[in-house]
Amino acid sequence: MQSFSHALGAAGDAQLVLVSGAPRTGIAALAGQLAQHPDALLVDGTNTQALVWLSCLIDEPDHLESLQLEMEAQLREIHGAIPAQAPTHLILPVQGLIADPVLQDKLLVSNLSGRMRLLLTQRGRNDTMASLARFPHLQPDLPDPHHHQGAYLVAADQLLTEARAQVNHLQSQWASAGLTWFLVNFEALTSNPDLRLSQLRKQLGLRHLESEERQPRRRGISLSVCCRERKIDASSVGRWQRQLDIQMASSEDITSSAPLTPGEPNQPPVILTGRGGSGTRLLAEVCMGFGLHLGDSLNRSLDSLQWVDLIYEAVLTNLAGHANPWRGSWAAELRNRARWHRSAHTPLDQPWGFKLPEAMLVGQELMEAWPKAKLVHLVRHPLDVCLRRTHMTSRTTNPIGRATLGAAYRALGRNLDPQIDPPHWRNAVSWWFQLSRMQSYKHRSGHRILEVRYEDLCDHTTAAAAKLARELNLQTSSIQLQVDAERRRRWEPDDPHIAEIWDLCGPIASLYGYTLES
Structure with a gap:
């Protein structure tokens, strides 16, 4: 079938x-x-x-x-x-x-x-009420839990x-x-x-x-x-105690068992990200080759699945313009998730992190949760990214895509429904919006953001990987990447959409050394 x-x-x-x-x-x-x-x-x-x-x-x-x-x-x-x-x-x-x-x-x-x-x-x-508070977009009729908790x-x-x-x-x-x-x-x-x-x-x-x-x-x-x-685990059992105010305790139905929280990792995380479709899987392969533990549950793209729900809900809340949920309890929630998904199978002193493309939409918040974390951003020429199939963040058929495109269109002052625009334009808007956010992160925390160009990783693997290992203080080793040359560029020079994409993305792309000819 x-x-x-x-x-x-x-x-x-x-x-x-x-x-x-x-x-x-x-x-x-x-x-x-x-x-x-x-x-x-x-x-x-x-x-x-x-x-x-x-x-x-x-x-x-x-x-x-x-x-x-x-x-x-x-x-x-x-x-x-x-x-x-x-x-x-x-x-x-x-x-x-x-x-x-x-x-x-x-x-x-x-x-x-x-x-x-x-x-x-x-x-x-109590845990059900706390979970509802984490997804305000799913219950829009409920009062704002961040400002009107009572x-x-x-x-x-x-x-x-x-x-x-x-x-x-x-x-x-x-x-x-x-x-x-x-x-x-x-x-x-x-x-x-x-x-x-x-x-x-x-x-x-x-x-x-x-x-x-x-x-x-x-x-x-x-x-x-x-x-x-x-996998189903108990990391969300008793979560209300870490998330909502103590007045929750007045409720008759209180979850008695709080989750076990193993030891705190000894090192801050390395967060791997990049606009989806940029080749972040290769970045993950390199870092894993240097001994970086990205979690026990990875998909074919090497995304760290145990972080998906937490990061996605943060993206939706952030892009919807709700009160920033990351102060205080959310930072603690992220660190609690790290305790759950590391110490069961890996030593506490092993370098660790996670890889998720959509993390770049909340990069600043993640770095606030871990003040010494490093964020590795893989960037790729916008024409290679935009003149290919759409990514989750440029589709209107899922909540992440709708939220990303909605915020991007507002930032551009574009009052049209993204659904009526062609795929190449939605790809371009998504790329522009996400890279713009990365630039804003650099202005605040530039010393903690490492940039890697996809092209350098493919063409100069040894040098690019060694430089990354030094900056992350990881043990270098020989890296062999399997790069499909046919997937690197699937557009033709006479594609009529090139000028439109470059007009929007060119100014930011030039900051990474890209030109229209390159």
Whole structure:
């Protein structure tokens, strides 16, 4: 099977695993982990995509094929192949199901009832409220948690009370109808995720996997903000105690178990970044070759997955213009994440860091969290970056791209919808905006920012790598990079878009030694 729509169409009588619950109780995380099974397919997306598909499956099955093709165009695959065999289970994160009594009633009387399994997530109220506060864009009706915490706590408590009542009603409905449902407690899941996930897969009828069959990546389609390949852990349990005011303690529902926090790393981090599509994977290869530990969970681009959710939410909050969340508790949250993801497998004195292209959107805030951190910025000629496929930060099909382009268009005074502009222009605006931010960081903390040109890394690998190792105080070693020459330049000199891109990006590009001819 080569496409999402084909795989979904071939699912036939596959089990429908509906994952629902109150907001921020682990729905997407649980669904993503279940979908790592090679027989499962994740049907996820922005807003109500999975709910729309489910509703169409009941009411308009003749339109399913066209809807699946439409979803194919709207959604993108994240890190993983579509199952080669027809999936036996479809995993649908459908938070909105608890608030949709019409769809609930239809499901109960539909011919799908025998195929459905319902997972309801629950989580300690305080941690749920703290998680809601970290994603203000997901609940725009709630008061600003940074400026009006008292009002926020009252409103969030009411929202969660209503959501829990909806969850209880849905659970009661399914129990009365004799349908299969399971309650998944977030704290229990994080205490022993491997065991609990194994039990859930068995209860859902997913076949047992031998160790060599286990897949490191989930399978399916998603536009989720966070890359849910990061393993489930307890680093967010008890997080409310580090994030929100002590008045949270007045709530009746207090999470009793705070996460274990192993020893503090002995060295500040090295943060690797660069506009996505610039070749940051090569930069990561070089630094890892010098003994820099970038984490235990890396994707094919060598992005440090355990930092994705924290950095992405910071980017969204920062670009939305909310009050800066990095002062105080957020800086502590970053350092707590570092304790969680280093000391279990690496010595505390080993050089460490993480690589994530989108980190350059909050570079200054990261350096404030670690006053002695070094930020390595990989830069590449804008024509090579802009005259190629779009990157997450130049697409309107995901929250990071929408936030980046929105802020960039405002900075340019461009009052148009980015969706109507062609890809090369969105690439150029994204490049210009992100490199402009890096220039502003240099004015404040220039001695802590190291710049590496992609072209130098490819053409003068030994010299460029040795210079980087000296500046980072890393042990040098022989570096051999595999560079695909055909990928270095995929545009033609007579491309009509060159002048438009250079007019915007040229002034900043010249600061890095680039010219239109180079």
